[in-house]
Amino acid sequence: MNYRVIVEVTLREGIADxxxxxxxxxxxxxxxxxxxxxxxxxxxxxxxxxxxxxAALERATALAERLLSNPVIENATARLGKAGE
Amino acid sequence: MNYRVIVEVTLREGIADxxxxxxxxxxxxxxxxxxxxxxxxxxxxxxxxxxxxxAALERATALAERLLSNPVIENATARLGKAGE
Known part of the structure; x- marks a missing residue:
């Protein structure tokens, strides 16, 4: 089954924004x-x-940490999307 | 009182991504x-x-639509952040 996941990548505390x-x-x-x-x-x-x-969240979190963010300066969090999101 | 609001700006359907x-x-x-x-x-x-x-959501939505997004190609949605977000 397909799950819609939303990943947010934010700068870590203390990193200039x-x-x-x-x-x-x-x-x-x-x-x-x-x-x-x-x-x-x-x-x-x-x-x-x-x-x-x-399992969907776990895969998305791994993907976000490895590919969508730079862990030196960024945090990545994944959450399940609501219907229509 | 201060409310933490999270604004997401996404490309509209059909806009190349x-x-x-x-x-x-x-x-x-x-x-x-x-x-x-x-x-x-x-x-x-x-x-x-x-x-x-x-009221916080309403102000954030107005701000997001006017300043944080390009309404021709983007949608902006505002939601209240959970504690710690």
């Missing part, structure tokens, strides 16, 4: 105040063939 | 079979000051 910092600095001038701690990352959606949900 | 296609093509040679429909996108994490959860 110039994209997030630039967005955060720009927001007040664009009319959005009270928005802080902006962090930019990547997301991936994929259909994983597996026998059950936990 | 060369990054996702390249990952999908590379996976079998790297030992991951049975993975299909790979789509690449962006994610943003932000803390939004608002009176309640629905």
């Amino acid at each position: 110039p994209e997030g910092a630039t967005i955060e600095r720009a927001l007040p001038a664009l009319g959005f105040t009270g928005v802080t701690n902006v962090h930019a990352g990547k997301s991936f959606r994929l259909d994983v063939e597996a026998t059950d949900e936990s | 060369p990054e996702g296609a390249t990952i999908e093509r590379a996976l079998p040679a790297l030992g991951f079979t049975g993975v299909t429909n790979v789509h690449a996108g962006k994610s943003f994490r932000l803390d939004v000051e608002a009176t309640d959860e629905s």
Whole structure:
């Protein structure tokens, strides 16, 4: 069976995030105040063939850590997508 | 109060996704079979000051649609982050 998995890749704590910092600095001038701690990352959606949900998540996590992220500076987390996601 | 909101920006249906296609093509040679429909996108994490959860989501959605995505080719969705996310 195919399971839809969503992988999010975020920068580790302490790694400079110039994209997030630039967005955060720009927001007040664009009319959005009270928005802080902006962090930019990547997301991936994929259909994983597996026998059950936990096997799908496990495969997606291995794939995300080995291929979709740089573990020196990034964290990868996988979660099951809801219907339609 | 501050609410942690996670915004995901994905390409609209039918828009070419060369990054996702390249990952999908590379996976079998790297030992991951049975993975299909790979789509690449962006994610943003932000803390939004608002009176309640629905107000935080509403502000984040407006911000995501106006500033974090290109509505011609991208969809933006905002969801509340769980604790620690």
